[in-house]
Amino acid sequence: MSGKKENIFVGIDIGGTFTDVVVFNSKTKEVELLKIPSTPDNPENAVIKALESIQIDLNKISMITHASTVATNALLTKNNIAKAALITNKGFKDILEIGRQRRSQIYDLEFSRPEPLIKRKFRYTISGRITFDGKEIEPINRKEIEILKKKLAQNKIEAVAISLLNSYVNPKHEMMVKEYLKDYNGYIFTSFETNPEFREFERTSTTVVNAVLAPLISAYLQNLKNDLDKLKIKAPIYIMSSNGGLNSIDYTSKSPISIIESGPSAGVMASSYISNILGLERVITFDMGGTTAKAGTIIGGRPDISSEFEAAGKTHSGRSIKGSGYTVRFPFIDLAEVSAGGGTIAWVDEAGALRAGPKSAGADPGPAAYGLGGKEPTITDANIVLGKLNPEYLLGGKMKIYKHLSEEAIDNNIAKRMGIDIISAAEGIIKIINNSMAKAISIVSIERGRDPRDFMMISFGGAGPIHSCDLAEEIGISEILVPLNPGLFSAYGLLTVDIVRSFSRSGIGLSMDEIKKQIADLEQEAKSNLSKEGYENLEIEKSLDMHYVGQSYDLSIPLSEETDPFAAFKDEHKKMYGYYSNDPIEIVNTRVTAKVKVPKIELKESTKNDSKIKNKERMVYFNGKQLKTPVYTRKDLNTKSKGVGPSIIEGYDSTIVVNPGWSWSVDKYLNIILRRD
Numbered sequence: 001m002s003g004k005k006e007n008i009f010v011g012i013d014i015g016g017t018f019t020d021v022v023v024f025n026s027k028t029k030e031v032e033l034l035k036i037p038s039t040p041d042n043p044e045n046a047v048i049k050a051l052e053s054i055q056i057d058l059n060k061i062s063m064i065t066h067a068s069t070v071a072t073n074a075l076l077t078k079n080n081i082a083k084a085a086l087i088t089n090k091g092f093k094d095i096l097e098i099g100r101q102r103r104s105q106i107y108d109l110e111f112s113r114p115e116p117l118i119k120r121k122f123r124y125t126i127s128g129r130i131t132f133d134g135k136e137i138e139p140i141n142r143k144e145i146e147i148l149k150k151k152l153a154q155n156k157i158e159a160v161a162i163s164l165l166n167s168y169v170n171p172k173h174e175m176m177v178k179e180y181l182k183d184y185n186g187y188i189f190t191s192f193e194t195n196p197e198f199r200e201f202e203r204t205s206t207t208v209v210n211a212v213l214a215p216l217i218s219a220y221l222q223n224l225k226n227d228l229d230k231l232k233i234k235a236p237i238y239i240m241s242s243n244g245g246l247n248s249i250d251y252t253s254k255s256p257i258s259i260i261e262s263g264p265s266a267g268v269m270a271s272s273y274i275s276n277i278l279g280l281e282r283v284i285t286f287d288m289g290g291t292t293a294k295a296g297t298i299i300g301g302r303p304d305i306s307s308e309f310e311a312a313g314k315t316h317s318g319r320s321i322k323g324s325g326y327t328v329r330f331p332f333i334d335l336a337e338v339s340a341g342g343g344t345i346a347w348v349d350e351a352g353a354l355r356a357g358p359k360s361a362g363a364d365p366g367p368a369a370y371g372l373g374g375k376e377p378t379i380t381d382a383n384i385v386l387g388k389l390n391p392e393y394l395l396g397g398k399m400k401i402y403k404h405l406s407e408e409a410i411d412n413n414i415a416k417r418m419g420i421d422i423i424s425a426a427e428g429i430i431k432i433i434n435n436s437m438a439k440a441i442s443i444v445s446i447e448r449g450r451d452p453r454d455f456m457m458i459s460f461g462g463a464g465p466i467h468s469c470d471l472a473e474e475i476g477i478s479e480i481l482v483p484l485n486p487g488l489f490s491a492y493g494l495l496t497v498d499i500v501r502s503f504s505r506s507g508i509g510l511s512m513d514e515i516k517k518q519i520a521d522l523e524q525e526a527k528s529n530l531s532k533e534g535y536e537n538l539e540i541e542k543s544l545d546m547h548y549v550g551q552s553y554d555l556s557i558p559l560s561e562e563t564d565p566f567a568a569f570k571d572e573h574k575k576m577y578g579y580y581s582n583d584p585i586e587i588v589n590t591r592v593t594a595k596v597k598v599p600k601i602e603l604k605e606s607t608k609n610d611s612k613i614k615n616k617e618r619m620v621y622f623n624g625k626q627l628k629t630p631v632y633t634r635k636d637l638n639t640k641s642k643g644v645g646p647s648i649i650e651g652y653d654s655t656i657v658v659n660p661g662w663s664w665s666v667d668k669y670l671n672i673i674l675r676r677d
Contacts, residue, residue, distance in 0.1 A: 006025060006027040008025055008056055009024045009026065009062060009063050010022070010051070010063070010064045010065070011024075011065045011491045011492065011493070011601075012491065012494070013263060013266060014043050014047070014069060015038060015069065018036065018037060019036050019038045019039075020033075020034070020491035021054060022491040023056060024495055024602075029604040031492075031604070033653075034053060036049060036053060042223075043068060044220060044227055047066065047224060052231070058231055058232065058233050061233055061235040062599065063235055063236060063598065063599065064237040065239075065495060065497075066238070066239055066494070067239075067266045067491075068240075071217060071257075071259050071262070072260055072262075072312070075260070075312035081216065082187070082211065082214065084158060084212045085123070085160050086123040086160075086161045087125075088124075088126075088162075088204065089125060090126065090127060092125065094120070095163075095200065096208065099201050099205070102322040103323055113323065114312075114324065117212045118161070118211075122157065124148050124151065126177070127139075127141045130164065130165060130166040130167065130173055133509075134166065135170075136170070136172065140173050140176050140180075145177060145180040145181065152181075158187065159187035159214050160187065160188045161189050161204070161207040162177050162188065162189065162190045162191065163203060163204040163208075164177075167190070167191055167196075168191075168196045168197055168198050168505075169506065171190065171193075174190040174191065174192050178190055187218075189214070191203045194206055194207045194257075196505050197329060197505070197506050197588075198508050198588070201327070202308065202327050202329050205328065206327065206330070209257055209326050209328050210255065210257045217256035221249045221252060224237070225237070225249060236248070238598075239258075240259065240263070240265055241259055241265070242265055242331070243330070243331040243333070243500055243502060244272075244305070244497060245497055245500020245595065248533055250533070257328050257330050258330055260311050261309065261332045264287070264294055264490075265332070265493075266493035266497075267285065267294075267461070267490040268285050268287075268303050268333050268335070269333075269497045270483070270493030270496050271298055271460075272302065273493070273497075273600070275298050276301040277603055278481075280298075280456055282299055282450075282454050282456065283298040283299075283456055284441060284445060284452060284457045284458070285298065285303075285458050286441065286457055286460070286461075286464050286468060287464055287489075288342075288437065288461040288463040288464035288467060289341050289342070289461045289462055291339070291362070292340065293338050293341060294335045294336065295335065295336045295440040295441045297448070297455070303334070304444070305331050305332070306331070307504075307554075308329045309327075309328055309330075309332050310322065310324060310325030310326060310328070311325050320337075331502050334444070337440065338439065339357040339358030339360070341379065342463040343361040343367060343379070344357040344360050344361075344378060344379050345357065346376075346377045346378065346379070346410075346433075347359075347376070348418060352417070352418065354418065354425075355432065356433045356436065357436065366378075368381050368405040368408070369381050369384050370399070371400065371405060374405075376413060377414055379430070379463070380406075380463070382425075382426040382427075382430050383426075385407055385423070386423070386426050386621040387626075388620055388621075388648065388655070388657050389401075389466070390650060391618075411425075423621055427624065430467075434467055434470045434471055434474065435474075437471055438471050449576060453476040453477065457471075457479070458481045459480055459486065460483055460486035462487040462653060462654050463654070465656040465657065466654075466657045468482070469657060469658060469659040469674065473676070479673065481673055481674075482672045482674065485651070485652075485653055487651070487652075492601065495600060495601035496600050497598075498598050499535060500595050501593070502591065503522045503526050504522070505522060506588070506589055506590075507587040507590045508588060510587065515544070515587055519542055519559065519592065522590060522591075523540055526538065526592050526594035537596070538595065539597070542590075542592055543591045544588075545588040545589040545591065546565065546566075547588060548573075548583045548584065549586045555576065565587075566585050569585055606638060606639050606668060608639060609639045609640050611640045613632060615630045620648065622660055627660070629648055630643065631648040631650060632650070633649075633651075634649050634672075637649070637672075638670075639667070641665070642663070642664060642665040643658070643664055644658075644664070645658035645661060645662040645664070646659060649664070656672060658674060661676060
């Protein structure tokens, strides 16, 4: 072991408030952790600052993996997105407004759709037409393209999205337009290369989102690469994709839609990694941070994956509201998300009812207890008043807490307005936010035909372990795993994943023999695509998107030599919807996912096994009763540590609240396991 080469692997997760860093030494198996403030105006600066702050030889870094919210924030704020143009067929200029017949607010007479990412005056139409079966009935007019090229230059267009009718069947016209524009100084994307699947609006929307993000993401990644060069770091850097895999800077620059859901994916993949090591068959993931809470499911070590989402859209009780965002078709880890975090603000509505969220205090001013000017009560303030969070310090003593400010905020804004005492108000706030988060968990379990009583919960995020016992009791879960350093678990997850690349084609109207040939072509495309980047030894997974003829939504069915996809579709349909029929089944899309293995972090078994544990005590409220509660420091615990609720276990990055009626123990990897009696 002493002769083993020392390799350093670094995972960096940029959040809205903090940038989290996990450093793994492959020789010693040691893990180093770091939290530093994010730099929203120049996100790459936080990465460089983090690398300069860690006490390691930068020349020994073998790989850097990185998750970022840059793409998500750009779509939410509309800041720094490119001035782009859309080229489509004559008569289809308004496809972005027409979209689908989806209203995010059904009964709102003043409802309006999200503002299109490309203004109407920059949507250009051209002659030429391809039929549904791929035949050309009208050619492209080269002169129109030459005129168009001048308009692009005059309007200083930075990126162009080309989306023509039926190009998923025959991309000839899109390729011709791209070729005619090859000397244009800007980014050019065709829908066939971005999303070669049927449904015109979704294909167009995906291409447009890709185009408006490309200049920003390319510049960000290039700046990051340049800064790494200045530090003389030669290690490759990989970016976390929404599909739970990594990709190179070059690929991500050409496909910025791949990182819109970058950050949330990492925590789920870390849960998947631990699930496989511990042999956990059914897992619900619960991630609660400062602003949002997210729930997902992992079955057999694999998270749920969906092929379409609405970027920068709204949610209601954990469900994505259709028609509220920008449709993007790209594989992503399917999560239910609610506006519930430590900074979520509680308030009383006009009818005198207690509410929580969706508004958040954020990092500035933050909860009232931080003493930074916040006057409104948050979830963090409620937990401090109830004694669940340390009423003196957070972050291992690095952050001073002012409990009296939490009490004042809850008293002035909630208790007095409702005519109740402060403790009742604080408990009411917690019950309401727990109810909201329980709905998110039910979406990924009960509403998908899964009994949550059959699942273990993996709880993480800075605030997740505080609430996990409450949520487990509400939905019937009897076992919870809280990993080591749950507040940095997403950054940890960046060191548990492989390179993953997805390829797809429309299968509408094809025979089974044609489907098999298309799958073979996609497999060859995957091998060719990745071999150009130096990746070999691929693992290939094949699947089909299928539905009953006339349905609008598809189910993804894994494809193998041993499986009848049509029988498998019926089985999956019954699991999801409670029934299947003998109606005709249609193959919508064919998919190939290529995976390249990369080195990973390793769980290290602990050798600490002292039986004695020191603890303090403080009074904590549980369901209206104030109980004397032992308080443990997590770094002092070892593999023989155990206890019963009520208990509090405090760590640098998160606090675990163990309710009465629960017991806890520490496994050989220093994960804490909570069990309901």
